[in-house]
Amino acid sequence: MLCKKPDDKQAAVAVLENLLARAGSNKKAAIERELHIMRAGIKGEREAAYLIDFHLKDSRKTAVLHDLRLQLDDGRVAQIDHLLIHQTYRFYVLETKHFSHGVKITDEGEFLRWNDWKKTYEGMPSPIEQNERHVLVLKKALAMMGLPEPAVESMILVAPQARIDRSKKFNSSMVIKADQFLTAYQKNLDSANVLSMISGLVRTTFSESLVDISRKLLRMHRPILVDYEAKFGMRQDHALPLPALEQGPISIEFGNTPAVTAVAPVSEPASTAVALSVETTVHACKKCRSAKLSIQYGKFGYYFKCSDCDANAPAKVACGKDGHRERLRKDGKRFYRECQDCASSSLYFVNQD
Structure with missing residues (x-):
């Protein structure tokens, strides 16, 4: 069941396009890079969300939440691209990466992205390590909700057409092409069920709690606020604000359970801020x-x-x-x-x- 759709990021794109149109030559490159990264991320997340929703949006056994941002009181943040909650209380934290020309994973687990313009590989932060930090925040959030520690799987989804050069020494099995995700997901569930039966630790099903858990996590969702004028040093005291953009309601449905609706925040009516209601x-x-x-x-x-x-x-x-x-x-x-x-x-x- 689909509990949360991806956040609409077009307001942020419009803000950056507005800044780019009035930026001087000393700022254009930085804003263009920001726009490129954002558009690539949106494209990768949209493609992965489509494939996930195609198979699981009507599932009675799995809750799906896209674009979930959790922020703890100690300042730690998890920006989870896609979160799946299975009725057996197994959580799947999915990070999407859009590699235009492929990625190489070294024997040491380092990720290298191919730069087609420079014709060379460039280092990048490890999405595996990034996702592990998200898992820690999720576990802490669930503990704050009074829930037991769950089994959590971390997976990195890449575009179906992307090339992955894998190391034979480093285990990169959690890096999966988005169109192969469902097979890997089902295989993981099957393995978990076999291990549970062998060890005699079969969990009682949590199917009645999927809606409740999803609702509680949605209450902790904190969309990020980025003041792009301040970031690029282009503050205008008398700039006319863009109209506020309102995201549609988030609905939670499970089988024949009546929908529970949580209204999403409204963007701040400021020319370059993507924010919550004001x-x-x-x-x-x-x-x-x-x-x-x-x-x-x-x-x-x-x-x-x-x-x-x-x-x-x-x-x-x-x-x-x-x-x-x-x-x-x-x-x-x-x-x-x-x-x-x-x-x-x-x-x-x-x-x-």
Whole structure:
């Protein structure tokens, strides 16, 4: 069953195209590279998502979540391209890589990408190591939800037409062409079932919990915010904002179970920021009414501090629903108000200093 579709990244592409159109010669190359990487990533993820959904979107035994970004309180982040949850409580963390001209894996497990322009191999971060970090974050997130530690498989999906030069010494069996994924997935499940029966550790099925687990993970989904104007040093104080782009609802369905809908965040209405929904409240000092505020952290939590009169005031948030506990989350200079029970997250305040 399909629980989460891939996030729509066209807003980010449009932002970069807008920057490229007005960039000087000293910035064009960097923005073009960013656009190239983003488009290649979108293409690879879209192709893999299509193949996964073709076989599993109507499955009663597997939940599918695309583009799941988990962020822990300690700052660790997992950007999971595709997550599969099988009814036997086995998780599959899939990382997609789009290699235009193939990849080489050395005896030491190093990944080398072919540069067709330079006609040579270039080093790149290991997607295996990257995915292992994602697995650690996922396990921690599940533990925070009160769930037992699951069996997790890590797989790297590459385009069907990509060439893979494998080492005979390094085990790269987890690197799979996307069109061969279902065979590898089923083979892994079959092997796991045989081992479970031999060891007498057959798990009770978790089919009734697939929707619940998916819903809880969706509540922890934190789409990334990238301020491309700041990244490329092209801030415009008076630029007209692009219209906000709203992503459609995320629905969770299992068999005949009624759909559970979690509304996805709305993009920030700023010319070059891809963000969550935006808090429209204008904050002002309660003592002098100045807008020169910043959020600080003290003994009793977050509070507003006025730079004009030096007054302090608590920064309190509440979604207004009984039993719900909304909190503030800091990300650099940005603060978000979030309620796990409502599965909501919105930009609350940005420190200017």
